[in-house]
Amino acid sequence: MTTTLTGPVLVLLDHASTGALRTTVLELLTIARGLGTVHGAWVGAAGTPAAAGPDDATLALLGEHGAEAVHVVDLGPADARLSPVVAEGLTALAAGTGASALLLTSSFENKEVAARVGLAARAGVVVDASGAGVDDQGRVVAAKTVFAGTWNTRCAIRTDLGVVALKANSVQAVPADAATVPAIARLSVAVTEAAGRTSIVEHTERVASDRPALGEAQVVVVGGRGTNGDFSAVEELADVLGGAVGATRVATDEGWIAHDAQIGQTGVTIAPKLYIGAGVSGAVHHRGGMQSSGTIVAVNSDPESPIFEIADYGIVGDLFTVLPQTAAELRRLQG
Amino acid sequence: MRIVVCVKHVPDIQSERALGPDGRVVRDQGDGTLNELDENALEAALALVEEHGGEVVALTVGPDDAVDAVRKGLQMGAEQAVHVLDDGIAGSDVFGTATVLAAAVRRIGADAPVDLVVTGMAGLDGLTSLLPSALAHLLDLPQLTLAAELTVADGAVTVRRELDHASEVLSAPLPALVSVTDQTNDPRYPNFKGIMAARKKPVDVLTLADLGVDPASVGGDAALTEVVEAAPRPARENRVLVNDDGEAGLRLAAWLVENKLV
Numbered sequence A: 001m002t003t004t005l006t007g008p009v010l011v012l013l014d015h016a017s018t019g020a021l022r023t024t025v026l027e028l029l030t031i032a033r034g035l036g037t038v039h040g041a042w043v044g045a046a047g048t049p050a051a052a053g054p055d056d057a058t059l060a061l062l063g064e065h066g067a068e069a070v071h072v073v074d075l076g077p078a079d080a081r082l083s084p085v086v087a088e089g090l091t092a093l094a095a096g097t098g099a100s101a102l103l104l105t106s107s108f109e110n111k112e113v114a115a116r117v118g119l120a121a122r123a124g125v126v127v128d129a130s131g132a133g134v135d136d137q138g139r140v141v142a143a144k145t146v147f148a149g150t151w152n153t154r155c156a157i158r159t160d161l162g163v164v165a166l167k168a169n170s171v172q173a174v175p176a177d178a179a180t181v182p183a184i185a186r187l188s189v190a191v192t193e194a195a196g197r198t199s200i201v202e203h204t205e206r207v208a209s210d211r212p213a214l215g216e217a218q219v220v221v222v223g224g225r226g227t228n229g230d231f232s233a234v235e236e237l238a239d240v241l242g243g244a245v246g247a248t249r250v251a252t253d254e255g256w257i258a259h260d261a262q263i264g265q266t267g268v269t270i271a272p273k274l275y276i277g278a279g280v281s282g283a284v285h286h287r288g289g290m291q292s293s294g295t296i297v298a299v300n301s302d303p304e305s306p307i308f309e310i311a312d313y314g315i316v317g318d319l320f321t322v323l324p325q326t327a328a329e330l331r332r333l334q335g
Numbered sequence B: 001m002r003i004v005v006c007v008k009h010v011p012d013i014q015s016e017r018a019l020g021p022d023g024r025v026v027r028d029q030g031d032g033t034l035n036e037l038d039e040n041a042l043e044a045a046l047a048l049v050e051e052h053g054g055e056v057v058a059l060t061v062g063p064d065d066a067v068d069a070v071r072k073g074l075q076m077g078a079e080q081a082v083h084v085l086d087d088g089i090a091g092s093d094v095f096g097t098a099t100v101l102a103a104a105v106r107r108i109g110a111d112a113p114v115d116l117v118v119t120g121m122a123g124l125d126g127l128t129s130l131l132p133s134a135l136a137h138l139l140d141l142p143q144l145t146l147a148a149e150l151t152v153a154d155g156a157v158t159v160r161r162e163l164d165h166a167s168e169v170l171s172a173p174l175p176a177l178v179s180v181t182d183q184t185n186d187p188r189y190p191n192f193k194g195i196m197a198a199r200k201k202p203v204d205v206l207t208l209a210d211l212g213v214d215p216a217s218v219g220g221d222a223a224l225t226e227v228v229e230a231a232p233r234p235a236r237e238n239r240v241l242v243n244d245d246g247e248a249g250l251r252l253a254a255w256l257v258e259n260k261l262v
């Protein structure tokens, strides 16, 4: 029997500027229910549809996933797209609610927020975690893989407030046994001048493609140098599988695909249920961003490629014949 | 411009890396190296100084062999090197490290004002990316992180960066803190002249006492997190490796269906 935390577990409710909730939030709520009483934290940027708070449909969704309360943090005129600003809001909220934990999705922005909340609230922080629980001393404990996915660790947080940033797909999101009707609470926070000293000169939200977002997708098909610039086979298989398309740094550097598709230590970190790498050698920089994927499939013409060392299913072959054959067969099997 | 670049000596990412029973990175393998991303940070700073004048100070916090990181900075063209070396720092978490770095930057700034602090976007050992924000917070500097491009003009720094869902251009007045990605530039290799010049330059060694940092605020005991379990990841089981005989694609499809992956 595990203990639960005394104070609320705050979950940062990441959303698009339209107010649409990011799917990773439901995973966080699922994890949060195992820690204690779940409260959502909504930080809407002024001047966007999301400023007022979640709409009714979003509230209902949050209730289905066990949120007992939703705190709408009003930062006044401060730019809520800046991580120092968000951090001040969350620090005030954590203090005001007596929170024991704060869970966030492990994006780059959120890691910055986590660092600042950690300092301002004297809270231990674990990022890129793959799970969180409470130990028998009532401490928040986070699971995390390190060294390019080659080691598993568990890290205990020694402070009253624990901040954990979790990777997408850490768990399957499941609704709570009983839905709740979250109470709405509003909190106004006067942000310091210092937090707003950086200004956003330009901010272009990427238009969502028909494919799922790379960082959140359950299936990712990745093309590397072996595609030689032709991503059509990679894209076709991704579409049959309802997955996202990713790339190695070589492919993005060559301009074959946009830079935001890069997976690895200096790109996106992914942990989908299924990773398929085609024409990818599996260099250590790349492995660091995908090695905790559930199942790893590799198609590569060179049997010596290091990716075969970590592949659950490896095919030594030409991606331009293997991928289309797999796509066609899946289409046939799916009818 | 006076630019401090924070650099870190890390276990080589290509080497076999391990955690000891104390949950700390095993560092005695003698195969440490300058964190690759810090080469991008050094390059960015050196390029700015070439454009605007001034000097680069390379700063590191770490055990004896960490001095190699600042030496590499000197070889690339940094003017000055500072190594904070103190047994009391061992086992620090990111906040402890940031506390020491912040004190060192303040100390460097006491000689002559610091306009910019530059770091890599992450240390390729821990990969948390927490340090740049923590350091900016402690130094009370505006932060401009993950710069893929970086320019300084009219007393302000501007960066372009790519996030998961958006691309942004940020700007802030100097002094400021910037973290850079590996997209920012191609780091230069030290040339013979640089290597010879670096030999003559001293490395300033500072202790916690020199910096006026309370030893109780850093080190393993002050860390806010502790590793309670660490083990190499078990090998993947039931692995399949096949040569394509013309039908491997068909079999992959069947395997994916069988294993409920589609």
Ligand SMILES: Cc1cc2nc3c(=O)[nH]c(=O)nc-3n(C[C@H](O)[C@H](O)[C@H](O)COP(=O)(O)OP(=O)(O)OC[C@H]3O[C@@H](n4cnc5c(N)ncnc54)[C@H](O)[C@@H]3O)c2cc1C
Residues within 6 Å of the ligand: A223, A224, A225, A226, A227, A247, A248, A249, A250, A251, A262, A263, A264, A265, A266, A267, A268, A278, A279, A280, A281, A282, A283, A284, A285, A286, A289, A299, A300, A301, A302, A305, A317, A318, A319, A320, B036, B037, B182
């Ligand atoms: C600081 C730093 C950070 C980095 N960060 C990242 C990162 O985040 N992400 C990343 O990916 N890389 C990163 N890199 C680069 C990384 O080291 C590798 O260079 C890169 O991952 C290699 O990409 P690749 O696998 O596509 O190319 P290669 O290593 O060239 O491999 C191509 C593979 O394709 C195979 N192939 C060729 N033709 C075919 C065919 N027709 N069918 C099947 N297989 C074929 C070849 O056998 C080969 O194995 C980083 C490097 C540095 C220095």
